[in-house]
Amino acid sequence: MANEEERQLLVVIFDVNPVWWGIKSLQGQAQITKCLDCLLVFVNSYLMLRHDNKLAIIASHSTKSVFLYPAQESNQSPDPSKASTSDQAGGDCRYEHFAKVDDSVTDKFKELMRDGCEKNDIRRDSLIAGSMAIALCYIHRMQIESHGNTKLNARILVIKAADDAASQYMSFMNVIFAAQKERVVVDACILGQDSGLLQQACDMTSGMYLKVPHQDAFLQYLLTAFLTEAELRKESLVLAQSSRPREVDYRAACFCHRSLVDIGFVCSVCLSIFCQFSPICSTCETAFKPPVQASKSRKKRRALPANGT
Amino acid sequence: TAMSAEQIQLLISQVRHKKRDGSLYLMSERLAWCPEGRDHFDVSHLYSDIKCQKVSPEGKAKIQLQIILLNESSFVFHFSNTNTAEGKSDREKVKTLLAQMLPKFRRTIDKELEEKNKLLQQDSELFQTYKDLVVSGVISPEEFWNSHSSVRKLSSSKQNLIAQKVGVSAGFLAEVRPQSDGCNGLRYNLTSDTIHSIFSTYPAVKRKYLENVPDKLTEKDFWTMFFQSHYFHRDRTAQSSSKDLFADCVKKDEQDILSLLSLGVKDKFNDLTYLEDGDSAQDEGYGNTLNEPLPGTAKPSASQIAHKNIIKRFNHQNAMILSTSLRFFNFTNFVTQEKDGNGVTETDGEVVIKKARLKDATTYSDLESPHSSNEAMLNIQKNERYKHGPTLVCQAHQELNNDNVREGMRIISSQCENYKPRLSQVLKPSNAANALKELSSGMSSSSQTSENAIQHILSQTQQDELKQLYASLSELLRHFWTCFPANTTFLQEKVNRMCHSIETFQQTRLRVFQDQLRRSMVHANVTEHLDDMISAAFAKFNSWQSKKTRR
Numbered sequence: 001m002a003n004e005e006e007r008q009l010l011v012v013i014f015d016v017n018p019v020w021w022g023i024k025s026l027q028g029q030a031q032i033t034k035c036l037d038c039l040l041v042f043v044n045s046y047l048m049l050r051h052d053n054k055l056a057i058i059a060s061h062s063t064k065s066v067f068l069y070p071a072q073e074s075n076q077s078p079d080p081s082k083a084s085t086s087d088q089a090g091g092d093c094r095y096e097h098f099a100k101v102d103d104s105v106t107d108k109f110k111e112l113m114r115d116g117c118e119k120n121d122i123r124r125d126s127l128i129a130g131s132m133a134i135a136l137c138y139i140h141r142m143q144i145e146s147h148g149n150t151k152l153n154a155r156i157l158v159i160k161a162a163d164d165a166a167s168q169y170m171s172f173m174n175v176i177f178a179a180q181k182e183r184v185v186v187d188a189c190i191l192g193q194d195s196g197l198l199q200q201a202c203d204m205t206s207g208m209y210l211k212v213p214h215q216d217a218f219l220q221y222l223l224t225a226f227l228t229e230a231e232l233r234k235e236s237l238v239l240a241q242s243s244r245p246r247e248v249d250y251r252a253a254c255f256c257h258r259s260l261v262d263i264g265f266v267c268s269v270c271l272s273i274f275c276q277f278s279p280i281c282s283t284c285e286t287a288f289k290p291p292v293q294a295s296k297s298r299k300k301r302r303a304l305p306a307n308g309t
Numbered sequence: 310t311a312m313s314a315e316q317i318q319l320l321i322s323q324v325r326h327k328k329r330d331g332s333l334y335l336m337s338e339r340l341a342w343c344p345e346g347r348d349h350f351d352v353s354h355l356y357s358d359i360k361c362q363k364v365s366p367e368g369k370a371k372i373q374l375q376i377i378l379l380n381e382s383s384f385v386f387h388f389s390n391t392n393t394a395e396g397k398s399d400r401e402k403v404k405t406l407l408a409q410m411l412p413k414f415r416r417t418i419d420k421e422l423e424e425k426n427k428l429l430q431q432d433s434e435l436f437q438t439y440k441d442l443v444v445s446g447v448i449s450p451e452e453f454w455n456s457h458s459s460v461r462k463l464s465s466s467k468q469n470l471i472a473q474k475v476g477v478s479a480g481f482l483a484e485v486r487p488q489s490d491g492c493n494g495l496r497y498n499l500t501s502d503t504i505h506s507i508f509s510t511y512p513a514v515k516r517k518y519l520e521n522v523p524d525k526l527t528e529k530d531f532w533t534m535f536f537q538s539h540y541f542h543r544d545r546t547a548q549s550s551s552k553d554l555f556a557d558c559v560k561k562d563e564q565d566i567l568s569l570l571s572l573g574v575k576d577k578f579n580d581l582t583y584l585e586d587g588d589s590a591q592d593e594g595y596g597n598t599l600n601e602p603l604p605g606t607a608k609p610s611a612s613q614i615a616h617k618n619i620i621k622r623f624n625h626q627n628a629m630i631l632s633t634s635l636r637f638f639n640f641t642n643f644v645t646q647e648k649d650g651n652g653v654t655e656t657d658g659e660v661v662i663k664k665a666r667l668k669d670a671t672t673y674s675d676l677e678s679p680h681s682s683n684e685a686m687l688n689i690q691k692n693e694r695y696k697h698g699p700t701l702v703c704q705a706h707q708e709l710n711n712d713n714v715r716e717g718m719r720i721i722s723s724q725c726e727n728y729k730p731r732l733s734q735v736l737k738p739s740n741a742a743n744a745l746k747e748l749s750s751g752m753s754s755s756s757q758t759s760e761n762a763i764q765h766i767l768s769q770t771q772q773d774e775l776k777q778l779y780a781s782l783s784e785l786l787r788h789f790w791t792c793f794p795a796n797t798t799f800l801q802e803k804v805n806r807m808c809h810s811i812e813t814f815q816q817t818r819l820r821v822f823q824d825q826l827r828r829s830m831v832h833a834n835v836t837e838h839l840d841d842m843i844s845a846a847f848a849k850f851n852s853w854q855s856k857k858t859r860r
Contacts, residue, residue, distance in 0.1 A: 011827050022717020032721060033728050037735045045363070106730055113725035117718045169698020217744035219736040224748055251646070253699030270689055284689050 004102060008229055009054040009142055009154040011135040014039060014068070015070040016109075017126040017162040018060045018117045020192065024161075029122055030191065030215050039159070040105060043102075044098050046227060054152075055136055057105055059112055060131035062162075066112050067134075071104040102257035125165035128197075129172040132186075136178055155185040155207070157226055164195050176201045185230040189222065191215065196249050203248045206230060255283065319406050324386040326352060333386055335406055338414070342386065352384060356414035363406050364400060372396045374403055384830045423452065434780065441781040441818075448810055452788065452803075481506040497536055507535075509633045510626070513558045566625050578666065766833050767826075774822055775835060781818070782839055784843065785811050789846055795853070808850045815843055 016032065024030040039057075047053055057068040095101075139154040146152050156179070175233045177200070179186050187207040188198040194211060202209040207230060212221050228236075251260040254275040270284035280287050319335040324342065331344040331351070339351040358378050365373040372388040416598070427437045430712075442448045481503055501681035508515040514535065522531050524619075757759065789807040792800045823836055 018718045018721050020719045021715055022719075023713060024717075025720045026713060026717045031724065033724050034735070036728070037730055040730055041732050041735050085423070101732055102730055102732075106728065110725055113722060117722040122714060166700050170696055173698070213747070216713055217736065217740035220741040220744035221748070224745060251699075253697075255694045258697065258700045272694060283691050283694055284687065289824060307332060 005149075006151045006153045007052050007054060007146070008050065009056070009139060009152050010043075011056045011058065011138060011154070011156045012039065012043065013058045013060050013128065013135060013156060013158045015126045015128065015159055015161040015191075016112065016116075017062050017114070018122070019062065019122055019124060020126075020162040031229070035159075035191075035215065035218060036105070036109065038222060040102055041219055042222040042227070043101060043105075045223060047097055047101070049227070054142065055101065056135070058135055059109065059129050060126045060128055061112060061116050064112075064124050065127055065131040065134050065139075066108060068105045068108045068112075068119075069101050071108055079207050089149065094146070118135045124162060125168065126160075126162045127168075128158065128160065129168045129175050132158070132175045132179070133171070136175065136182065136184065139182065139184055153171055153229060155187060155230060157187045157189065157274075158198060158201075159189045160195055160198060161191045164197050169197070171199045172201075176204055187226055187230075188193075189226065199248045202252065208233065318410075319402060321388070321403060322401075323388065325389045326384065330389070333403065335403065335410075340407070342384075354378060354384075356410050358405075359411055359414075362404065362411070364404060372400050372579060374400050376407075388632075437777060438780055438784055442784060446783070448788070450516065478506065481510075497532070498705045499532060510629045511558075511805065513561055517558070562625055565628075569625075569628055578663075677756075766831055767835065768829075771826065771829075771831070774825075778818060778822060778836075778839060782811075782842065784816060785814055786842060786846055790849075793849070793853070801857075804850065808846070811843060811846055819843075 001102055012035075020031070021032040025032070031255060037193065041298045043057065045053060056070065059068050135156050139152075139156075143152045143154070174185070176197075183287045184205065185207045186198075186205045188195070188202050188209045190198065190209070190211040203206070206255045208225055210221060210225050212218055249260070251262060252264075252273050253259060254261045254264055255276055256276075259275070261275045265277050266272070267274070267281040267284060267286060267288075269286045270281065272281060272283040274281075275290075277290060279290060316337045317334055318337060321335075322332040322333060324331060324333040326344075329344050331342055331347075334341045334343065334350070339353055339355045340359070341350040343350050354376070358380075360377050360379050360398055363375045363377065363844050365371060365375075372390075372393065374388070375385045377383045388396040388400045390399060406837055429439055439453060443450050443453050508518070518531060523529055526534075785807065789804070789811060792804045792807065795804050797802045819839060820834065826835070
């Protein structure tokens, strides 16, 4: 089992892009509330594994990232209506920790979605990179707060719904490198389309990338694949197999067209990538000689006198 | 073996071997031992097989002689004559006779051959390849050894035989510690190393030695005089009696010292006489005291003279020792470089060097402030190119201001408004089972040991045979491919030969193996790769030949 002196910290990033979820609801394929239920059960199971397992849940909206748990202290006086529900919850013999988590998530989620479905919130993508950055900061803070007595084993689970956005590429890559440096494992559970960025993230931090085909069994996927921490997954025959490195698309983009290239030209001065040769690098204005193509012509030239004599 | 009709040169009885009595026979070509009462030899070795002999030390009770053969085995003979003197003389006789006979029969073993044999013995893979290729006649031994990297190690090690010489120890004379031999005399132990050191340090002594020994003086006398001379005694001063061999050496040494002095100190940084300002070199602490008159004015006392002599001899000896190493590397031109007066006039180059040395000695790099290194600035015109990633292909181009979108958001809004977690109705068992099945299906698709693994197809011997084939074929192919481009006639001949060898290999070893496999019902084509390599070689050979005939 895990090292006695190690504690686990799981940060779940839940993609709540209203546009995507709205369309899916309309098509009857998915429902955000059901998904949230599954997530809560999953999180409860995680907390049940060890008494000192730590948890954080971040909702990644199209315009902001919000901590669903642990809830940030608000300066407002507690709403009496809210107080009654929590009292009610406290009185129903749930495990207190679960109750705390569930209630916090529910309240914050409702708050977010109440204010978050406006017109200016309509975007195709969610702020995943931003949420991951917040998660990494939280992890870092937790590591410092644990005073180095116990090692903190942190991982991030991204439940992604909406598609990738090209505008987030740079931030995303930086976040991935930071996670790699901090030895934070990034796992991904994809509800929508495949995400190249998250594939790269999982590959580089040795996490697990899983695409969920349909959401009826979403909880089962979560429980099977993501309940255990990264090191233990190696012991499982099933999980070790399925998280084998698939073909992750690591291709770089050329600077001229922003399209992915396999083989290209790189300026040796400024390291910018081009798909075609140009005598002057447009980024740093260095002049280059065109590549020599002498070998073929030389062979022809050599063959000629042989035939001639 | 029956008794040969060779001539018996020496017969010693009462020789024990392996705790049995018997007699030792030394014939004209061999050495043999026959146990008591038998008529055939138990042990018999040709002189040419014997590498060397050894005897037990003088003081030991057992009188033994050991012969060591070329193949490192040894045999011990014990001379068990009850009369120890006779036993010893017997052994001496055997030893002298062997010492005479062995050199006659000694086979001049080529050292290289020995090394090659050792290499083959040590590296079993090499040996196997050697057996496969050379013994079966596919390739000649020289070619085999020529291209093997291990042989290159052999030849390179020969080049390093120019051993590095150890220099002369500064205290070599002190190591010759005299021991008193009881009655008022002293015993000096001279080793050849000491003698070598003395000769290289004092060439004058060497000259005297060559002149006088062995005609005029015996070695013993020479060394006795040496130890009585000033070289070894600090208090002996120059005595002009001609009996003393080394008297003129003293004078010569004085001249040497003077010439060394006049050479001066080459390095200006080490030259104390340069410190003339303020006469600091003449101050107290440099060998002068305030009360004493300046050197050169008053007559020095006897003790002062003795001290001066000692120091002079120290310096002289050190200079001689240092010059041994210089002499060895032919640096004499360096030492006898011209000294122009006191070196007042310096060249520009020397000044620069001096400044550099001063700077070097007075600055510490880590005490300085960190330098901003002169880097070339990168001139980038379009910075923002680095800030964007690729345009991702999977962009669904849907209108964002769709009615669907707004409708969906409304639905979401209402759902979340009325959200109450119902955590017990989240998962249906059938769905869970399906999901588990899908996740576990990853396991069966790639099993650890697939059915096509080589361990399942071939037996261990067959696998070993296959490995051997690969090793030998790779060796042949390497010889073949390194011949190209075939510029010289030697290479062209080699190409032909190699092609031939590969053909033979294919016919003899490969086909045999393939037949074996077929007979043992192995249907998988494990030798496909070998065939491919061979056909590639043949194709190259054909194209090369056709090119050759075309020219």
